[in-house]
Amino acid sequence: MFEGPVQDLIDAFRKLPGIGTKSAQRIAFHILKSELEDAEKLADAITDAKKKVAICDTCFNVAEGASCLYCRDPRRDTSLICVVEEPPDIIAVERTNEFRGRYHVLGGHLSPMDGIGPDQLRIRELIARVGSDEVSEVILCTNPTVEGEVTATYISGLLKPLAVKVTRIASGLPVGGDLEYADEITLGRALEQRREV
């Protein structure tokens, strides 16, 4: 619809999650109207993040080095592990102020239709962590969606033989929604009322 670089920019934004054609056009033209310096800052922020941001060796959250800020923090309770699907879910849990343990990021949920089985997620790493660390409880905090529930059930089956307490956040969260969109009071209550599975 537009010539060369303009269309390339629109196409690049359209590939982002939640951005349709109209939004992509709006962002692209906003950038074209802005100062070159601002556009360069944005481009630098993207390449900088790609170059500097690593994955935590322990929990697979995003990190600036080998360990993320939660794994580095000595005040956090190492006996509690909260299992989430993606890094933004950690922010949702942190906002509740109900959890002072550590995290484990699966990298998604089980979805056989999309070719995502247990080997595509960080499940093996979780089992290894629970087996070697002094973990007393694993809280399954996957999304309240069908896939999230299936993933939680699958993991709890694997953890059972390890003699660790396994809990699931209480229902009451909007079903089908993502954790990251839940308000902190509702999610805080779901955490507090977690039940053993």
Ligand SMILES: [Zn+2]
């Ligand atoms: Zn970490």
